[in-house]
Amino acid sequence: MKILSVFIFSCIVGICLGAGASISTGGSSSGGSVTETEKTRLLKRGHPLSLTCSPNITHATTLWEKDGKEIIESERIKLFSNTTLYIVSAEEGDIGEYTCRHTNLLETKTFVVVEFSLQKHLPKSTTVLENDKLSLTCQVDGNPHPIVQWLKDGEPVQESVNSSRLTLSENEAGISNGSLLINPVMKSDSGNYLCLITQSTIQFNTTTDVRVKDIYAALWPFLGIVAEVIVLCIIIYIHERRRIKKNFDASDIDKISEQKVKEENKENEVRQRK
Template sequence: MALLWVFGVFLMFLFRASALTAPTILADPDEVSNLTSATLTCNLTDPPSAIKGHYWTKNGKEIVTTRVESQATHTEYNLPKIDHNNGGKYACVFISTEEFSKTIEVKTPPHVSAYKHSEHGNEKDVGKLTCVSHSYPLPNDWTWYLISNGEKTPIVNGTEKFEIESTPEKTILQVFNLDMEKDMGDYMCFGQNEFGMASDKIHLRVRSRFAALWPFLGIVVEVIILIAIIFIYEKRRKPDEITDDDDSGSAPLKSNSSTNHKEKNVRQRNSN
């Protein structure tokens, strides 16, 4: 029992000693939400040894421009504009015999963007529409709507026609057995977090199953027309060439006959 008591006292001593030497970082503000700008501030108290420097991180990655060699126990990071691009987990880090940090969350309303604002698919195939978010915190709920005649109709997940697959970062709507008359149109994705809701629109075009053949058929038609033009041209050109050949061939024959006749007359005169 005595040994256990001594061991317990020793542990308590170590705990108090560590509590006394552990530095405290006061952040102001502790959390940023629904603000258009902010200055993040950290103050370090009771450092175990001299401070060698400090820097800031965002989502675990160092913001390189913030690293400073200094013995100061105070640091600031300015956010002149807060939107979905710079929301996240920021941390001030002080460098001493070891590193000490404090996290400040910068939260923003959700931001939703269509991966493509125009998608297309062929009849009877499956259409895929995708929306993504890069805000912090990410949406905790996704919903889809079909816009018809200016009215939004909610899309029910898990039917023969629709299936929705969602993660905090993105949502995918699959439309099965595409129909040109029923499925073509505008779709809207909505993402929601604790600070609000955002949406974006995607236009879905549905083509005939034979649409993919049109380029090939166009090439075939062009080849047929080209062959027909060449055939007609050759057919018209050949008679002219034959006439030219006959004319050029007959001329030498006439010339030879005239020459032979003259030579015969000369011989007859000489003999006389």
Template sequence: MRTQAAFLMLGLLYLAGTLDVVNAEVLYEGPESVKNGSAWTISCKGFNGKGDVSWTKNGQTPEELSQGVARVFTNDTISELSNDVALEHHEGVYKCAKSSNNTFRLIVTTDIIYKIVLYGHEHINKTTKTGLLKPLVIECGNYSGKDVVEWTKEGKKISDTSLGAKYELLKFNGSNLVVLRNDLEVLGNYTCVNKNQSYTLRFRVVPLPVPKFEEEYINVVEGEKLHVVCGGNLYPGIKIEWTFNDITFNATEGRFELTRDLQNGVNGASLTIRNMQMTDTGYVKCKVWYEGNELLNGTVKADLKVKDKLAALWPFLGICAEVVVLCAIILIYEKKRNKAELEESDTDQSPDTKPTPNKDSDVRQRK
């Protein structure tokens, strides 16, 4: 008995040690935020061997790994994911081990200043019918009258001669650049360089964000996945916040998976929810804004209905039931008709009761 108890104790100790290995906590190290264009590295420890390492971002393999841009170094104790240049779409939730649910959130900051040009007839100057009611002014920092300032758009210098060449889109006001219209040509990346004070400011002129869904009413079958893209006139760098039946989130968590909209290059604009349930019926909402312009936000909402996965089967079963009832009626009718015909046939085949001539009487009459 003592020997058995000792073996049992050793077995329990071994099992406990094994569970500690399986449930080992994965710890991450890395910057909480990294500036756009800088190098970054995320490291993790505590995984269960090299075979347990599988780096993902927002639940999927990072595009940089498949393209060979990002690098992964792994040994028996540590795994590192690194990239030489941080871009806006690198922001997300990273995970290095398949056996652990622990994740690391990377935030990419930028020195771009977003300026919103207002769209819509309500913002147009009624007197000119062309210019903005409130033109957008882009200020080039602390400027003195003697400073030399140079403006560029998409890397090309903006000169006095180029201003006003097309419907007076832009004009100078000292060191400031004034956007006069909400024409598509004014959108883009601007840079101002103060050569006297040796500083550079970067701006991105974007339209007033107006998100949209492809459908106002969304239907999904129970057990299947919901996929929604927050589209519209959105540009890279926009911030997105999702709401699903009063649950608000802006990163991949639990059932909610956020990925990049490859068509518009917007990070977190694609939402996927797997294994939809009947209780998920409600709504889904997308709210968007640009950094520094939280008041000029936009929201789109769609009603969501989760259908019973057997809903498509009920009409078919109803048709089958109708066919069965119809066949039963026909069968009963045919059975009764055959029975009636059989009885009538039996009656027709009974002996003939018509009197027959008497041969004896005929003989006597001839005599």
């Protein structure tokens, strides 16, 4: 019976651990760093920022403007003859649109300097029970605010999920559509969910594979364990009954043998007296 108690306790612990894992998320999905484009540059506060108007020109007078206002060289901002604008230590005020042109040319070149950060990728996988709710958040921030779009299996999520169950809202940073909520979840909601982030000409994404489990999925292992416990109890009960019966029969045989020996001894005594 002590073994049975230990087994039942182990089963209960297993059931508790299994129930706690019925809704889970995997580790964060791997993703590369955000890559700048020719027209869009990323600002990192406190770090240098360099923009080159024409790499093939080494000596030219270059006019630089930011948001339509001419840029004047200073201790923090340097203008070099190789058409490069160099900011020693970038700050929030340096975000904006930069244009450059050479004095003998009318053609201009434009750069957009933005701030962008993705605090955390979506998990590699997300498991949720049917009829529960699915909540995904794209933890992105930027200045100006980036555009966030959700796709399911390559299609806009609005076209894949019924609008009565779908809610798009701001994330903690105030980015529109940064958070996605589906409530209640249906089996058809399984698939690959992608958060597509657009910042000027930069695009970046993070994805998660969503698996919707049957609402009774967590119940079947429990019922299986209960069935195993019942079968084990029946086996132990039958074994104990047989053991007790065997001991009882052996005891009866011993008593009969003892009684027979006594009777034989008694008969021998009677014969001796005669």
